[in-house]
Amino acid sequence: MSTNEFIDLRSDTVTRPSTAMRDAARDAGVGDDVYRDDPTVNELERRAAEAVGMEAALYLPSGTMANQIAIHVHTDPGEELLLERESHIYRWELAGASKLSGVQTRAIDASERCVPTTEAVERELVTEDLHRPGTGLLSLENTHNYRGGIAVPTAHVDAAADAAHDAGVPAHLDGARLFNAAVALGVDASEIVEHVDSVTFCLSKGLGAPVGSILAGDETFIEAARRVRKLFGGGMRQAGMIAAPGLLALEGVDRLSEDHDNAARLADGLDALPGVNVPEPDTNIIVADTEAAGITAAEFVKACSDVDVGGGEFDTHTTRFTTHRDVDAADVDAAIERIANVVEEHAA
Numbered sequence: 001m002s003t004n005e006f007i008d009l010r011s012d013t014v015t016r017p018s019t020a021m022r023d024a025a026r027d028a029g030v031g032d033d034v035y036r037d038d039p040t041v042n043e044l045e046r047r048a049a050e051a052v053g054m055e056a057a058l059y060l061p062s063g064t065m066a067n068q069i070a071i072h073v074h075t076d077p078g079e080e081l082l083l084e085r086e087s088h089i090y091r092w093e094l095a096g097a098s099k100l101s102g103v104q105t106r107a108i109d110a111s112e113r114c115v116p117t118t119e120a121v122e123r124e125l126v127t128e129d130l131h132r133p134g135t136g137l138l139s140l141e142n143t144h145n146y147r148g149g150i151a152v153p154t155a156h157v158d159a160a161a162d163a164a165h166d167a168g169v170p171a172h173l174d175g176a177r178l179f180n181a182a183v184a185l186g187v188d189a190s191e192i193v194e195h196v197d198s199v200t201f202c203l204s205k206g207l208g209a210p211v212g213s214i215l216a217g218d219e220t221f222i223e224a225a226r227r228v229r230k231l232f233g234g235g236m237r238q239a240g241m242i243a244a245p246g247l248l249a250l251e252g253v254d255r256l257s258e259d260h261d262n263a264a265r266l267a268d269g270l271d272a273l274p275g276v277n278v279p280e281p282d283t284n285i286i287v288a289d290t291e292a293a294g295i296t297a298a299e300f301v302k303a304c305s306d307v308d309v310g311g312g313e314f315d316t317h318t319t320r321f322t323t324h325r326d327v328d329a330a331d332v333d334a335a336i337e338r339i340a341n342v343v344e345e346h347a348a
Contacts, residue, residue, distance in 0.1 A: 007335045009266075010310040012177075012205040012259070012284060012324035021209065021245035028244035033059075033236045040240030044247050045214075051250055052178070052199055053190030054216035058225050059243055063088075063176045063213040065234050066200035068096045070172045070215055071137060072232075073224045074198070077102030079136030082124055084110045086146040088174055089139055100232070104133055114144040114152045121163035138164040141174040142192060143181045146314070149263075149285025149322075151184035154192050161195040170197040176213075180206055180283040183256045197221070206256050206284055207249035208325045211242040255325070259284040262323040262332050269336035270321075273343045284323045291317035294348025303346050307338040 008014045017025070031037030041059050049057035060066045067089050071081060081097050083090050085107035089097065097103045108124050110116045116124070121138060128134030140160055142152040161171035173193055175181070178201040182189040193199045198217035203209035215225055229235060260283050267286045271278040275293025278286055288311075290300050297313040304311050304319075312320045323332070 006308040006310065007327065007331050007338075008310040009321040009323065009327065009335060010312050012322050014310075015204075015206075015208045015324050015326050017210045017245050018208065018248070021248050024244035024248055025210075025241045028240040030238040030240035033239045034230070038238065038240045038243070040247070041236075041243045044243040044250075047247065047250055048214040049216050051189060052193050052201070052216050053188075054193070054199065055218045056222035057214050057216040058222050058229060059236075059239065059246070060213050060215055060229060060234055061211065061236070063174075063200055063202045064093050064096065065229075065232060066213045066215040067093060067139075067172075067174055068100050069225050069228045069232065069234075070198045070200065070217075071097050071103065071139070072101040072228050073221060074170050074172060075101055075103045075136035078133055079103050080126055080133045081105045081137050081139060082121075082135050082169075083107055083139040084115065084141060084144075086144070087139065087141045088145050088176065089141075091146060103136060112147065112150070113156065114147050114150050115140045115142070115156050115160045118159045118163040121160050122167070125164065125167045125169060127167075135167070135169050138169055138171045139174060140171060140196065141176075143177045143184075143283050143285070145176065145285065148279060148287040148320075149177065149180065149281055149283040151181040151282040154185065154187060154194075157192060158195040161197075165195075172196060173199040175199045175201040177202070177205055177283065179253045180256050180260070183253065184260060184282050203246040203249045206259055206324055207252055209242075209245040209249035212246050252325075256284070259323045259325065259327075262327060262329060265329060266321060266323065266332045266336065269332070270339060273340055275347050276343060286321050287314060288319045288321065289317055290319065290343075293343055293346075295343070295346050299346060300342070303342040304339060307342060309335045309338050
């Protein structure tokens, strides 16, 4: 990317498919995926399941649909979904659990740990009785988006999932950026999901594919999920044309470390600015707090956009910047310089 152009740090969803991905889409073998006749989708699902050590996988248009299908399969209407209060499912999926699956959500605060402790899970799980719904599912998240792309240690995920299992409750992992977590923690993705019953991950974020997410679990779960996908309108036909770039995306896990390095570079540069506080990132997301500079996130995002740097408003004084494949070190340096001018001009 030329540093004279817009430096888009709003999200890693803005990546453009590579030339190889475009070629793969054009040349993909296709069939009708609802009939399971699309060879490219079939191969993607096989390799995706293998990548996370699950028996089977299902290709879906989006991570939100993948999470909502998981909730629908794991729970019965009238049950309760237990999840972290800043999780993506709770914060940004339009109350889908209640609308689509008839389940009540109850959020607990895991704070900077991002997933609840064993003790918290044991305390918060509810057994069905005359007055209360039983907990039907525990949902976890890794990396944790709102907390700043934190890579949650595998042991923490395992402990929370095991506590749920001890009470007969399944555990789902929203792993939209699962492979970022794996790279940051130096483990295989299959290790992170070993103790959960299902996992979602996105192909269209840091991995760079233009479309799609994966839901994985055991064969019985995925067969049920396939039926719910049809119910939710997610059945696709000649989907091999969008699945083919996903196969290439799965080959690009190792390069995520470059995004992490660029995020650290960006965080260091912004944290050095007066009134800007940026914790050291685990992965490719940084969260800049501009309260001490007297700049609201809305003002900050607008001012950054005016100098051709994209960011996303997170909270009153916090802004998210996300590095990705289409942003290199030179772009990061240019972004720091432009944002420094914004701070100098707008700080109270």
